[in-house]
Amino acid sequence: MKHSPVKSSPPAIDLEDYNLFRRCLIQYGESELFTDTEEWLSHDNPYRRTLRPHVFKHLDYSRPLRREDLLTYNSLSANRTLLTIYEQDFVLLPDRDFEAKQTDFKEFYSNRSIALGAVVRPWLERYLFSFLDKEISITGGWTADTLKAYFQDFADSLRRSASNKAMEAILASSNREHAARTFLIQLAGDFLLEASAMGRNILGHYGPLQSELFKIVIDEYGYGVHETKHSTLFRKVLSAGGLAQTPHAYWQFYLTSSLLVNNYYNWLGRDHTKFFRYLGAIFQAETTFIHSCARMAEMMRAVFGREVDVRYFTEHVHIDHHHSRMVFEKLIAPALATHGEGIIPEILRGFEEAALLGQLAEQDFCDQVSWSDDNQALKALHPPIHAKILSGELQPSRQQFIEPRGELSVTHVHDGDELCHINSGVMHFVTGHERHTVLNAGEGIVIRRNRLHGAIIDSEQCTYTIHSIGDHRKCLSSASTHAL
Template sequence: MPLEHSETIAQLANGELNDVVKAFAANPAFRAAEWEELTTEENPYRRPVRPDDLAWLNYGRKMPAAKALKLSALLGHRMLRNVYDSGLLFLPPAPNGDAERDAASFYNDENRILGALAAPILEQHLFSLLPGERKPLPGYSPDQVAAAVEEYHQQRLAEPGRAFTTALGTKDRKASATFVLLQLSAYLPASYLATGRAALGEFDAGHPGARTALLDDYRTWAGLHEEYRALVEGGGLKTTTGAYWQLYLGTSLARGNHLHWLSRDRERYPEFLGALVHQSIDRAVTATRFADVFEDGLGVRSGLLAHLAEQPGHLREFTDRWIEPLIRLYGPSAVRRFHDGFADAAWFAQLWDEDLALQLAWADDIPLHQEKAERISRHIEDNDITVDLDTFVESHEETSTTHVHNEHRLVMVERGEMHFWNNVTHKIDLHEGDKVLIPVSRLHGSTVLSGECTYHQPIIPEDMYARF
């Protein structure tokens, strides 16, 4: 390792935990996006993080569940995915100068060392909320946990999921289906990579069949590459990892990150296996729903989804195969730990469903939110109401990397023009005098089109938002 990397670490030794995260985010490959980087289909290493926002976010603290859809969660999961992926091999579709430059930053010693230091800070910030969200079982015998898993399975079979229902009910179903496909690409490959990582080691004697089962799961995914490619390309997209980085919801990244976290931390093997059982159930019960959305909006029906729809055999036998050896290895507490991993994965799946449904509904009805913005603005002016206000003056092609706000905001263009966007399918033109309402936690970005653009962002209190 070159000496300058050691010097960087030495400088951090006297700093705060957040300084480590800032140092990791300062990697050139993670710099704020430029106007032409809405997508990065030829470069799997270019992953904008909005590092300037870390000046007022504190990752040294635990994040409460109430902020799980807010900015620190989105940026935190972006950074954590970059940590996890820096230990895996990704290649561009074809050699190119931008990818070569960013690969050198993504895989160099300093990035991997800073990532190793930042990972536990980010994991504490993002995952310490999970114990408080678990609903305890009456007891944690193998029978009770297996019954809880089966009950959850039946519940998921009966409930289609709010996100899928919303996608099928939107006006622009092609745009909605495309956005759903983006989210699937953000977590499905990552979940299999986490399983492949978990298979590495020598543990057959302690847990017979486990390594083979994990390897088989990953091998199956590798064998489905052409089916995955056909699905993604059928939707007009590319399979390059991170190609649509700016348009991944934080919850989509979180679902993959949760499995990566458990698979990397070898002390959490029971929790990982619980999360893996959830993943098997989730794949099976959502595959036909994904298929319906993609056929309806994109005209694509995939062999990949037909494969994922296959049920994981008799669920009780499937669960027992993991739990019984865990008791022998870790003692009776392993059963509860297994269920903790399962319950945490289920919590992230539910959060994702809620987040995606809200995003799809908002993005599908921007004209309504422009109308609401006009009404709210008029209400503020007519009643001489004082609200907090941020003002921005940006130059031609200046780009705001996609983000979410921690409160409801209006965007009001005073002078100039900009593109506002929340999908790869289209951009929204905003001109002088235009306004749009952005609810809390809705993902969006923008690019200035004119020589200069001045715009304001009034912060809308919750009670005022509810009135409109």
């Protein structure tokens, strides 16, 4: 006898209802933990992470993000929120002063927050990751042999090409230490919780594969020896770079794409229908990491001196040789033998998605390095554009702000270029951890679209105007008219 699902009418909860999602998102944001802060860093408190929740009511997540919009404000906000929801599954404790943070601890793991997050999460996942379905299509008749040959080719090609765009950007930066720190900060979001997303696939009952995956997790956790746990080794790298070592100290300085990559692995690990996709993704990650870690170790020595502790990177050059091989021989090949070649498209999809997201993150990082380096040049573009606004040749929409000393604008991005103009007072325009450009009265700067920035006021009061200029290059060209 067949049992059809019992339908309650009306449904107790309609998870497809956008308005329900929206209301839950706004309510999720109504927590002390997520409000704006007056400090750039979060000091040893893994529960506090600003989400700019006052903006939630203005954001539209009803249609999935397109690839060209991946670095918009909507995306940054969705990524910050989604990572917070994912990490409510993990045990996070501060290094010290737990008692003072106990209220935050209870709030972070509260039933209220978890329940709201459960409604919000699938919407944000759909919003952020649906573009991958369009970007990547898996075609052709694949077999276990052709898959093996394809993956082998990939590993060989990495061995041949020694270039790494992110490392080149750091070494070519006018402020190499800052660029290197910005890079370490991006890694920290993931590496201080290293293998937590992987741990999501450890529980259950799925035969020898489970034990093989467990071996990789044990390696990541240093066989229970805390000093050799990968996240402990990464703390030493952070210390070598002069950075704080507690999770999410630099929450405000994560780029959208870094959050996206971190969320991607959590997404695959959390949704067990994507288990085979996860295998493809970690094969890609473990194999790529062998080579990028060698480059990262060289970069760290070049920037911070030969003496710095880069065991994290050198250890990965070694261990990820094994992990890459283990993922293929002990996970992917046996999975194909047991579960059939029908799982190949999912494995390939994970492999290609992880590669694409890695490339996007690399480009975003390089663009942020240039953006920080170019700030003086972008400041020099202010006078000609502002003159056109004053003369009426350009008529962009504008918003004026009056802020007191110490007022901090939490880092964010804009979806088009903006011109910041200081009417009175002094602003420190911030483009990264401990990096800013001073803007005095009468001065200003072009804020490029998608580039992370924040600000802090350094006078009794500051009045400034933000002009939404769209594309600054068009504003500079003589052909520009009243089109704005």
